[in-house]
Amino acid sequence: xxxxxxxIIIPTFxxxxxxxxxxxxxxxxxxxxxxxxxxxxxxxxxxDGTVEKVKELQINHSGLHLVVRESDHxxxxxxxEGFGRAKADIIQVIDADFSHPVExxxxxxxxxxxxxxxxxxxxxxxxxxxxxxxxxxxxxxxLGATFFGRILFPEITDPVSGxxxxxxSVLKNAVLKPRGxxxxxxxxxxxxxxxxxxxxxxxxxxxxGESKLKLGTMADYICQCIDIGLYALYHHETNVWKEWKKVxxxxxxxxxxxxxxxxxxxxxxxxxxxxYLFSSFFAIEASIITNFILNDFWxxxxxxxxxxxxxxxxxxxxxxxxxxxxxxxMAVLFLLTEYFGLWYIFSNIAGIIVAFLWxxxxxxxxxxxxxxx
Numbered sequence: 590x591x592x593x594x595x596x597i598i599i600p601t602f603x604x605x606x607x608x609x610x611x612x613x614x615x616x617x618x619x620x621x622x623x624x625x626x627x628x629x630x631x632x633x634x635x636x637d638g639t640v641e642k643v644k645e646l647q648i649n650h651s652g653l654h655l656v657v658r659e660s661d662h663x664x665x666x667x668x669x670e671g672f673g674r675a676k677a678d679i680i681q682v683i684d685a686d687f688s689h690p691v692e693x694x695x696x697x698x699x700x701x702x703x704x705x706x707x708x709x710x711x712x713x714x715x716x717x718x719x720x721x722x723x724x725x726x727x728x729x730x731x732l733g734a735t736f737f738g739r740i741l742f743p744e745i746t747d748p749v750s751g752x753x754x755x756x757x758s759v760l761k762n763a764v765l766k767p768r769g770x771x772x773x774x775x776x777x778x779x780x781x782x783x784x785x786x787x788x789x790x791x792x793x794x795x796x797x798g799e800s801k802l803k804l805g806t807m808a809d810y811i812c813q814c815i816d817i818g819l820y821a822l823y824h825h826e827t828n829v830w831k832e833w834k835k836v837x838x839x840x841x842x843x844x845x846x847x848x849x850x851x852x853x854x855x856x857x858x859x860x861x862x863x864x865y866l867f868s869s870f871f872a873i874e875a876s877i878i879t880n881f882i883l884n885d886f887w888x889x890x891x892x893x894x895x896x897x898x899x900x901x902x903x904x905x906x907x908x909x910x911x912x913x914x915x916x917x918x919m920a921v922l923f924l925l926t927e928y929f930g931l932w933y934i935f936s937n938i939a940g941i942i943v944a945f946l947w948x949x950x951x952x953x954x955x956x957x958x959x960x961x962x
Contacts, residue, residue: 593652595619595626595698596675597683600667602633604685608642614691615683616650622695627652631671633662664751665767665775672760681754682772688793689752697754700786707759707782710745710773711752717789718747734771737814741829742777743953746787749774749810755782766816769809778817778829838888839949845883846876873915881907889957906956910948918944 597615601608612628619626628650630643634657643655656674658667668682679701683689689711700709712718714735720728731749738748749771759780767775776782821829850872857868881904895903921940925931931939 593625593627593677594702595624595679595681595694596671596677597626597628597681597694598668598671598675599628599630599683599685600633600664600671601630601635601639601685602662602664602667603635603637603639605635605638605642607685607687608639609646611683611685611687611691612643612646612650612653614687615694616652618691618694622698624695624698625652627654627676629654629656629671629674631656631658631667631674633667634659663768664770665772668772669765669767669775672757672765675757678757679754680757682751684751690790690793693788693790694754696788700788701754701756704786706784706786708755708777708780708785709753710747710750710785710787711790712745712747712750712787713790713792714746715787715789719791721791722794723792734810737811738771738774741774741814741817741832743832743950745777745785748777752790752792755780764820766813768813771810771813774810774813774817779820779824779827781826782828835888835953836949839884839952840945842880842883842888843945843948846880849879850876877908877911878904880911884952885957889953903956907952910951910956913951914944914948917947 597619599608599611599615604611608630612630615626615628630653632640632643632655634640640655640657643653647653647655654674656670658670671682672680679698681694681697683691683694693711697709697711700706713720713731720731723731734749735747739745742748750773751770753773753776755776759776759782761781763776763779763781765772765775765779817829818833821827821833824830852872853875854865854868854872857863857871858865861868863871884907885900885903918937918940921943922933922936925936925939926933929936
């Protein structure tokens with residue numbers, strides 16, 4: 590049995606228009622790059638001649654292998670089966686329709702082989718990435734899927750990318766439940782990885798054939814996100830659980846801020862004799878400062894490894910984000926009550942939730958990035 594440095598999985602279903610071109614293109618890139626790779630075509634029992642074409646090409650390509658799946662069809666299921674059949678320790682996943690640039694495969698491979706990353710992803714949304722020739726409906730679906738994905742993986746700009754590579758060890762003991770089109774999400778949510786790299790690329794709509802993406806896949810994807818979240822509750826070694834811990838800590842700090850705010854408001858008003866609105870100003874500011882200190886040292890642990898100048902920058906950022914959060918809370922309260930007729934208590938709860946999400950995600954991705962600059 591030949592030893593391969595890289596396994597390239599190409600999931601297919603009715604790809605007779607593309608399959609020969611993509612296989613020849615990938616083998617050409619591998620030969621020019623000096624990478625000993627196998628191509629593993631995993632087909633969902635196509636009836637258009639795809640399987641026959643691959644078998645024909647196998648005559649001239651010893652590194653071309655084929656798996657025909659006769660049941661439980663689906664892109665994610667096909668890729669997952671490919672994971673189990675891959676002969677190399679590094680795996681690349683690529684679509685058959687040339688929407689992913691095959692010339693970038695060596696760059697992905699080197700990022701793992703030479704730089705040691707566990708997972709390398711092509712990103713359409715990182716700086717330098719783009720999407721070409723997509724209709725508005727598909728863009729909206731993709732952005733919606735990316736939004737949900739970034740709730741679980743805020744560090745990753747495109748967690749739903751179909752163009753990625755990984756070490757085979759990432760999959761060890763991972764209990765994958767592949768569904769729909771977003772197998773990368775399943776790997777990120779349940780795999781064993783600690784380092785990743787995103788490489789921007791320009792996604793081009795399929796050259797031949799018809800896109801198989803349907804609106805109904807969004808429901809499958811939401812179920813997948815929920816399943817990954819529940820999985821994290823019982824598997825604390827996952828990256829999703831680590832992120833959930835930050836959300837939980839951030840929430841506890843926010844609750845502590847309520848007590849600080851209320852205590853200072855009461856003390857300054859009742860014992861110092863200040864006008865209650867004046868007291869409220871000091872109470873809000875005190876709660877913001879204590880929230881920042883707790884989050885800096887406990888939630889995000891930035892205060893333990895940064896200079897005073899960086900602390901001040903984060904404090905100013907946290908202050909601005911918090912003030913905007915208050916404005917958002919008040920705006921939601923006003924709009925839902927005055928224009929939608931909701932009871933003001935429900936409106937306020939909705940405002941608190943929206944403001945909390947704003948505060949967490951903006952601080953997570955802005956304020957506590959300042960400690961590394």
